Amino acid sequence: MPRHNRKNVQLLGIAFLLIFFGFDGFQQYVTTYFQYLGIPRVGFLSLVLVYLAFMVGSLPAASVITRLGAKRSMVIAVTAYALYGFSLLTASPLAILAASVVLGVAASVLWTAQSAYLIRASDPSTYGADAGRFATMFAVGAASGVLLLGILLPRIGFRAGLAAFAAVPLLALVLLTRLDDLRGNVRRRNWNAAFRLLRSAAALRIAMVWFPFNFIQGFVLGIIPLKIGAVFGTIPAIGVLIALFYLAPVLTAYAIGAYSDLIGRNGMVTTTFGLSIAGLALLAIANTPTLLILAIAILAVNFGLGRTITFALVGDISNEATLDPISALTWFVQSIALASAFVLPLIIRDAALFVTAAAGVGVAYAFYHPIRRTPYPELRLRIKNEFET
Known part of the structure; x- marks a missing residue:
């Protein structure tokens, strides 16, 4: 992959x-x-359609990005965020x-392109720091x-x-158009590249790493605010405690990423x-403010940790042939994790x-467990071979 280019990162x-100053700003107040x-029902239907379209669009997004390039894909996709806001x-x-x-389809393209571009703009020795x-x-x-906006x-x-x-x-278009057009040297540009990756047992196992972080993110958007309101009985408490999930990456992401470059992920x-x-198990018994704060603190720390290392991990397990498909598979x-978090409640x-949710994360770990000690270079080669078979 190309040498590190800090300007692009x-x-x-x-x-x-x-993008998300604007989008997350108004999204938080859409309901x-x-x-x-x-028309509160429209709000629910809108949320369902966004994430359903995101899910459907994720795997085909790999082929879009391989053909158009990550830069051009992001430039096109970002306009859908403004379109949704104006709608x-x-x-x-x-x-x-x-x-x-x-928006859902565009978001799948935007985030898959972001994952691939971040890795191509980074050096393998600084994947974690750049992700941070x-x-x-x-x-x-x-x-x-x-x-x-509040x-x-x-x-x-x-x-x-x-x-x-x-x-x-x-x-953001001004900045995205200034990015270098970094593309992979991929000879075969198959429309079904990400679908072919589903044949790789190693890729499916490592993909479980992305499940718990996003499953909890879905809870942060849905059930956890209700839990806070029930325990504390005040709306301000919701804002203060949910803010921890935003604050944790701000305070810890770079340090976590840089440290992971040194010790491995x-x-x-x-x-x-x-x-x-x-954190999920503690939420099951968190009927007092103290226990609830402790549970949320654990999950918020995990939020900062998971957000950073999952961005970097894409580079650890991919090469030029598999980077776009792996990015698509992870999204x-x-x-699926986000949709599960919305449906389960x-x-x-x-x-x-919360007990069921903790058990679900345990099942994801059990599926991941057989490859947990596999060195990433070996895992990268295994995924490549299974992808090309």
Whole structure:
């Protein structure tokens, strides 16, 4: 892969800071906005369509990126984030739901392209540090967007706030177009490259690493705020404790990434599974503020750890032939994890929900376990051979 190019990593990070300053800013208040419009059902359907389209689009995204290049793919995909924001201003259910589908597909392309581009812009010896830089900038954008729009909404109202923040992702186009056009030297550009990777047992096992982090992220968007409200009985407590999930990557991502470059990421991967299970199990019995704060602190630390090492791990296990398909596969698994976190609370409730969730992460670890000690160069070669067979 090309030598480290810090300029590209910084431009990529700042671009995603802007994208998700705007998008996460207004996304956090979308359900409130739909209630304000008197169409709360549209908010639920929009969320379902976004993540369903993301899941469906993840594997084909690899072929799109191989053909167009990661840079061009990101430039095209980012416009869908602004489109979705502006569709909210129409208050038209049909326009909003159509934009939701477009956003889901575009998001699968954007994030798959980001994963591949970050690795191509980095040196193997600094995958972790560069992933940490990116994760820090991304988290700063998301957290500050949510905070600032929350302050502005009472003063300027929904329409002005949404319009302003929906336009912010378009500013990222200036930075994305300045990126070097880094592409892999892939001779065969098959439309089904990521689907062929599903034949690799090694790839499927390592892909389980992406499950717990995103499963918990789904809980952060859904059930955990409800748990906080039930235990504390106050809305401000929700904002304070959920903020820990944004704050953790800001404070720890670079240090974690740089440290993982020195000691390797195998041990950290196992740690993410352990912290996920511990935090979810503790949530099952967290009926007091102290226990709930402890559970959320564990999961927030794990959030910062998982966010960083999963970005870097893509480079550890791929080569030029498999980078785009592996990026797509990891986002496919992440979309399944998020969808599972949204659906599970509809089926199981209370303590049983968190016990079941912890057990689910345990099953993912059991599937990953046979390759946990396999050196990454050996794993990379095994995936390549299974992919090309």
